[in-house]
Amino acid sequence: MDAEITLRVDGQRRTLSVDTRTTLLDALRERLGVISPKKGCDHGQCGACTVLLDGRRVTSCLTLAVAQDGAEVTTAEGLSEGDRPHPVQQAFLEHDGFQCGYCTPGQVCSAVGMLDEVKAGWPSHVTENLEEEPDLDDEEIRERMSGNLCRCGAYTNIVSAIREAAE
Amino acid sequence: MKPFDYERADDTDGAIATVSDDPTATYLGGGTNLVDHMKLGVAEPGKLVDITKLPYDFVETLPDGRVSVGATVRNSELAASHVIRQSYPVLAQALLAGASGQLRNLATTGGNLVQRTRCAYFQDPSTPCNKREPGSGCSALEGWNRHHAILGASEHCVATHPSDMAVALAALDATVVVRGSNGQRRIPVTELHRLPGDEPERDTVLEHGELITSVELPAPSVSARSTYRKVRERASYAFALVSVAAVMEVDEGTVRDARIALGGVAHKPWRAEAAERELRGTPATEENFRRAAEAELEQAESLRDNAFKIPMTRNTLCAVLRELTREDRA
The missing domain is CATH 3.30.43.10 (Uridine Diphospho-n-acetylenolpyruvylglucosamine Reductase, domain 2)
Known part of the structure; x- marks a missing residue:
């Protein structure tokens, strides 16, 4: 079954016809040529496909494109302003927050979404006092980023990069 | 697909x-x-x-003090809601212990409740599974069953319900509001999910077409303390091996009320009624905590790989009771 949908992807309005079975991830990569979100596990477990959906970080492999008709999607590619990387991207570069780079666009989108959640005062599993503003220490960063796996194990530098970007 | x-x-x-x-x-x-x-x-x-665009994206305090949570509220929003953090910490903690940040931003209150009770065999169509294909047999009974149930299982299914949120709702005595073609009905959350019995394909008592529209939490008790503790194989982003949600009221060292639910141990969030009965009206002592846990676990039955869950449940429950009844706790 096909359906016509419109998405705003990295600031551009894109209209396309999709089979209802198409995930948002496959629509972006296979139909729109937006390849910064990566297909890792395709079951929401690795975080490589993370994008910002109406400003919130989500796994694009577990949501159907047809269910996101009208949504605003930001991928890692759309975070930069022209040639100027987003502060989180710059911090990943400076701290060498990757090795092979496959998980990086998902890590970056997840970090950007996560920092907004902290700014909004959202607690995490390791937040001691649920009623106080969370203080983003390394334990908090690790917990909040646990939905993004890195097979190369660049976690130490990923945490450093996010710590700097948060400042 | x-x-x-x-x-x-x-x-x-x-x-x-x-x-x-x-x-x-x-x-x-x-x-x-x-x-x-x-x-x-x-x-x-x-x-x-x-149904995500239906008007159920609300968390509101009702005139009588109860709190109504709409079915489409995302798990992340619910955990961040001030009324939940302040008055129902066990629920905020349970939500935050579940899944990952990305999944909590998608997952809804109603969807979390009706996610399937499941195990690895259920998710692998190449293996027999009575829940997926009634009558085909249970692969877990003689197979890999480390994550499986120790309470309320049947010879047809030993899978567990993986929700953290639902365990907290069970301890809070929440009510699920459901609408169907014959109108609305209200179901205590402890009666929403089923034990497998000889119909393991049915996870809940909902009829086809019935829709959860909201979940209602009883008005918070000012003197109650509550918490959620989850034991898992990784520090984050893993299902519970065992979890405990508890709401306790203690007065001068005596347990006035205890509401306890266990996760990771049964086909449904398991309300620990035997433990609660043992605790009510007794001094909050280590010995009584242990006796209450033992009373609940008398009915536990283990499989080849999951016997560790019995002492783990006892120890986790005792640790939670200790934490909630500590005198110095603010």
Whole structure:
């Protein structure tokens, strides 16, 4: 079954016809040529496909494109302003927050979404006092980023990069 | 994935009529469990009715002090809600212990409740499973069963319900508001999920077409303390081996009320009624905590790989009771 949908992807309005079975991830990569979100596990477990959906970080492999008709999607590619990387991207570069780079666009989108959640005062599993503003220490960063796996194990530098970007 | 029709619902009764009239239709919320199962070939709906745009995105305090949570509130929003953090910490903690940041941003209150009770065999269509294919047999009984149930299981199914949120709701005595083609009914959350018995394919008491529209929490008790503790194989982003949600009222060292639910141990969030009975009216002592845990676990039965869950449940429950009854706790 096909359906016509419109998405705003990295600031551009894109209209396309999709089979209802198409995930948002496959629509972006296979139909729109937006390849910064990566297909890792395709079951929401690795975080490589993370994008910002109406400003919130989500796994694009577990949501159907047809269910996101009208949504605003930001991928890692759309975070930069022209040639100027987003502060989180710059911090990943400076701290060498990757090795092979496959998980990086998902890590970056997840970090950007996560920092907004902290700014909004959202607690995490390791937040001691649920009623106080969370203080983003390394334990908090690790917990909040646990939905993004890195097979190369660049976690130490990923945490450093996010710590700097948060400042 | 099998082809399916998709509809975005804009009114509740229309959505209910559409699903009720079509035995292959089902509701779509955040999709984190359903879309995954469709990819795996475990779920094969002919039609999806997307209910995320229906007007159930609210957390509101009712005039009598109860709190009503709409079915489409995302798990992340609910955990961040001030009234939940302040008055129902056990629920905020349970939500935050579940899944990952990305999944909590998609997953809804109603969807979390009706996610499938499951195990690795259920999710693998190449293996027999009575829940996926009634009568085909249970692969877990003689197979790998480390994560499986120790309470209330049957010879047909030993899977566990993986929700953290539902365990907290069980301890809070929440009520699920459900609408169907015959109108509205209210179900205590402890009666929403079923034990497997000889119908393991049915996870809940909901009839086809019934839609969860909200969850109601009883007015918070000022003197109660509550918490959620989850034991798992990784520090984050893993299902519970065992979890405990507890709401306790203690007065001068005596337990006035105890409401306890266990996760990771049964086909449904397991309300620990035997332990509660043992605790009520008794001094809050280590010995009584242990006796209460033992009373609950008298009925526990282990499989080849999950016997560790029995002492783990006892120890986790005792640790939670100790934490909630400590005199110096603010």
